[in-house]
Amino acid sequence: MDIHFNQVTIIGVGLIGGSLALDLKEKRIAEEIVGVGRSRENLELALSRGLIDRYQPDPESGVKDADLVVLAVPVGAISALGKKIIPRLKGGALLTDVGSVKSPIVRELEAALKPGISFVPGHPLAGSEKGGAGAARAGLFAGNRVILTPTPKTDPDATRRVRRLWEKVGSQVFELDPEAHDLILAAVSHLPHAVSASLVQAVFRRFSGEEIKRTGAGSFRDLSRVAASPPELWRDILSLNREPMLEILADFRKRLVELETYIKEGRSEKILEFFSEAKKYRDAI
Amino acid sequence: MDIHFNQVTIIGVGLIGGSLALDLKEKRIAEEIVGVGRSRENLELALSRGLIDRYQPDPESGVKDADLVVLAVPVGAISALGKKIIPRLKGGALLTDVGSVKSPIVRELEAALKPGISFVPGHPLAGSEKGGAGAARAGLFAGNRVILTPTPKTDPDATRRVRRLWEKVGSQVFELDPEAHDLILAAVSHLPHAVSASLVQAVFRRFSGEEIKRTGAGSFRDLSRVAASPPELWRDILSLNREPMLEILADFRKRLVELETYIKEGRSEKILEFFSEAKKYRDAI
Numbered sequence: 001m002d003i004h005f006n007q008v009t010i011i012g013v014g015l016i017g018g019s020l021a022l023d024l025k026e027k028r029i030a031e032e033i034v035g036v037g038r039s040r041e042n043l044e045l046a047l048s049r050g051l052i053d054r055y056q057p058d059p060e061s062g063v064k065d066a067d068l069v070v071l072a073v074p075v076g077a078i079s080a081l082g083k084k085i086i087p088r089l090k091g092g093a094l095l096t097d098v099g100s101v102k103s104p105i106v107r108e109l110e111a112a113l114k115p116g117i118s119f120v121p122g123h124p125l126a127g128s129e130k131g132g133a134g135a136a137r138a139g140l141f142a143g144n145r146v147i148l149t150p151t152p153k154t155d156p157d158a159t160r161r162v163r164r165l166w167e168k169v170g171s172q173v174f175e176l177d178p179e180a181h182d183l184i185l186a187a188v189s190h191l192p193h194a195v196s197a198s199l200v201q202a203v204f205r206r207f208s209g210e211e212i213k214r215t216g217a218g219s220f221r222d223l224s225r226v227a228a229s230p231p232e233l234w235r236d237i238l239s240l241n242r243e244p245m246l247e248i249l250a251d252f253r254k255r256l257v258e259l260e261t262y263i264k265e266g267r268s269e270k271i272l273e274f275f276s277e278a279k280k281y282r283d284a285i
Numbered sequence: 286m287d288i289h290f291n292q293v294t295i296i297g298v299g300l301i302g303g304s305l306a307l308d309l310k311e312k313r314i315a316e317e318i319v320g321v322g323r324s325r326e327n328l329e330l331a332l333s334r335g336l337i338d339r340y341q342p343d344p345e346s347g348v349k350d351a352d353l354v355v356l357a358v359p360v361g362a363i364s365a366l367g368k369k370i371i372p373r374l375k376g377g378a379l380l381t382d383v384g385s386v387k388s389p390i391v392r393e394l395e396a397a398l399k400p401g402i403s404f405v406p407g408h409p410l411a412g413s414e415k416g417g418a419g420a421a422r423a424g425l426f427a428g429n430r431v432i433l434t435p436t437p438k439t440d441p442d443a444t445r446r447v448r449r450l451w452e453k454v455g456s457q458v459f460e461l462d463p464e465a466h467d468l469i470l471a472a473v474s475h476l477p478h479a480v481s482a483s484l485v486q487a488v489f490r491r492f493s494g495e496e497i498k499r500t501g502a503g504s505f506r507d508l509s510r511v512a513a514s515p516p517e518l519w520r521d522i523l524s525l526n527r528e529p530m531l532e533i534l535a536d537f538r539k540r541l542v543e544l545e546t547y548i549k550e551g552r553s554e555k556i557l558e559f560f561s562e563a564k565k566y567r568d569a570i
Contacts, residue, residue, distance in 0.1 A: 125500065125502055145499065145500070147500070174499065184492055184496060184497075184500050185500060187487070187488045187491060187492060187497075188488060188492075188497055188500050188501040188502065188504075188505040189500075189501070189502045189504055189505065191484065191487070191488070192484065192504035192505050192507070192508040192509075193504055194541070194544055195480060195484060195508060195541070196504070196507075196508060196563075197544065197559060197560050197563035197564075198537060198540040198541040198543075198544055198563075199476065199477065199480055199537060199540075200563040200566050200567050201540040201543075201559065201562065201563050201566075202472070202476070202533070202536040202537040202539070202540045203472045203473060203476070203533075203536075204563075204566040205536070205540075206472060206533075206536060207469055207472060207473075209566070209569045209570050211469060212469075212472075212473055212570055213570050214430065214459065215410065215430070215432070215469050215470060215473050215474075216473040216474070216570070217410055217473065217474045218511075219473075219474055219477035219478055219481070219511045220473040220474065220477050222477070222481075222507050222508070222510050222511060223477040223480060223481060223507070223508055223511070224477075224567050224570075225507050225567075226503075226504045226507060226508070227560075227563040227564060227566070227567040228563075228564050228567040228568055229560075229564070230564075231557050231560035231561040231563075231564055232557065234556070234560045235553050235554075235556045235557040235560060236553075238544075238548050238556050239548070239551065239553040239556060242548055242549075242551070245548055246545065246548060246549060248487070248488075248491075249541070249545050249548075251487040251488075251490070251491060252483060252484060252487040252541075253538070253541065253542075253545075254487070255483040255484075255486040255487045255490075256479070256480070256483040256534070256537075256538065256541075257538075258483075258486075259479055259482065259483055259523075260531065260534050260538075263523050263524070263527055263530055263531060263534075264527075264531060266524065266527070268520050268521075268524040269520075271519070271520045271523050271524060272516050272517065272520040274482060274486065275482050275512075275514075275516035275519045275520060276516040277486065278481075278482035278483075278485040278486050278489075278512040278513075278516075279512060279513045279514070279515075279516055281485050281486075281489040281494070281512070282485050282509050282510075282512040282513040283513050284494045285494050285497055285498050285501070285509075
């Protein structure tokens with residue numbers, strides 16, 4: 001199946017949106033790419049780097065002739081922006097997003113859809129740091145994974161087209177329910193960030209940076225690295241993904257308290273079992 | 286101050302003990318190096334690699350003519366072995382160790398000391414994985430740090446000699462109380478390992494390795510890496526460092542519950558503050 005769009009509008013021309021724009025042009029999937037965003041400086045940069053063909057600061061004007069619209073703004077802004085542009089989309093337009101939390105976005109945008117417009121929720125697992133148009137690069141998605149989370153309301157043909165698009169730029173695509181997506185991402189991405197920030201908070205409230213640098217080993221470096229991720233992104237993700245996050249955090253606390261109990265009670269054979277099992281799990285991936 | 290020993294006995298010729306042996310020979314700090322260990326195969330390997338000049342499977346015979354004895358066995362075995370060899374040490378002998386927990390070892394070995402024998406507790410921060418004599422390499426300690434934890438009972442001249450030894454092999458040496466050492470190491474090394482194993486336990490009890498591999502991002506990889514460390518080592522460390530570990534785990538749980546409460550109550554501005562502060566801390570090291 002070949003795939004082609006006359007006009008693609010990308011809202012949010014940052015690392016993800018900008019890189020996708022480059023690939024869509026290079027693979028001749030898009031005839032014309034329109035960039036939309038709040039920062040004229042960023043849009044000018046996107047234009048000068050050849051990521052987009054033209055730009056339009058106003059989202060409602062920017063989407064009106066688009067055959068495909070990609071919502072690539074920060075995850076906390078997707079729902080509101082989607083609801084704002086849906087009434088302006090032309091018949092037959094395809095809408096997708098790149099948000100790293102799916103259920104709340106799917107719920108809000110499906111409720112706002114109008115006949116003739118298809119929405120296919122998506123999540124490329126390709127780094128979510130902010131970076132602006134300057135961070136975009138061709139080939140970002142090659143070898144990476146993209147999760148699509150269609151629902152019973154999603155047009156299967158629209159899903160096929162969005163799948164094809166991501167495959168064309170080199171991604172491996174698979175599908176999950178929005179709820180299943182949000183729970184597993186809570187476990188393998190959002191929990192690690194929450195744990196890392198909590199670890200840094202705990203250690204730095206007791207010791208100075210100097211003391212930590214002097215004694216800290218590779219383990220602290222590994223575990224604290226993602227605590228330096230953009231705080232606004234993690235505010236948005238943890239706020240949006242509230243229920244799954246609370247569920248996974250409770251799981252984690254249970255295991256932590258289990259280990260703590262073994263230490264308190266001096267049950268070294270249980271500590272060994274706990275670490276041996278964890279090693280076996282980790283070695284398998 | 287120059288430093289030289291006629292006979293150095295290294296008990297435990299693994300990564301740390303074997304690498305130290307190599308450096309002591311190369312820097313002409315030791316005239317003769319005797320290896321002691323339970324595995325004859327490992328001692329033969331150490332001999333054939335030139336780490337040691339000869340070996341002696343029995344610790345009590347191996348230390349009797351030593352001017353310096355280095356206890357480089359796994360941390361859980363140091364106290365018992367130290368108490369066993371102390372009665373056999375000759376007058377004027379210097380004893381040190383490389384254990385990553387200090388207070389319990391210091392307490393037990395200081396109680397067992399006899400007049401004329403000096404014990405200087407030490408901890409090279411240079412990787413503590415098991416590896417055997419095959420993993421030893423010259424220069425392991427160059428640019429690394431070593432913590433010495435002398436007490437009021439430690440002979441200051443003995444401390445100076447051990448410090449000099451580590452400096453000669455390229456380490457940066459600093460001193461801490463045994464208790465201060467154990468608390469900060471609990472925070473910057475033992476807690477990260479406990480957290481990593483708990484994270485892996487929580488996530489793998491809910492999802493399969495296949496699901497995790499498919500969706501897991503760099504953050505999960507970072508946070509779970511040290512869960513694959515040798516379980517016996519972590520059983521020993523967490524068992525030995527019980528009180529500081531429980532104190533630091535309680536700190537960590539408090540911060541985690543703080544974040545959990547913000548998520549539960551939908552206080553996104555507090556989540557932002559929590560992550561912003563953690564980022565500021567992490568960026569500073």
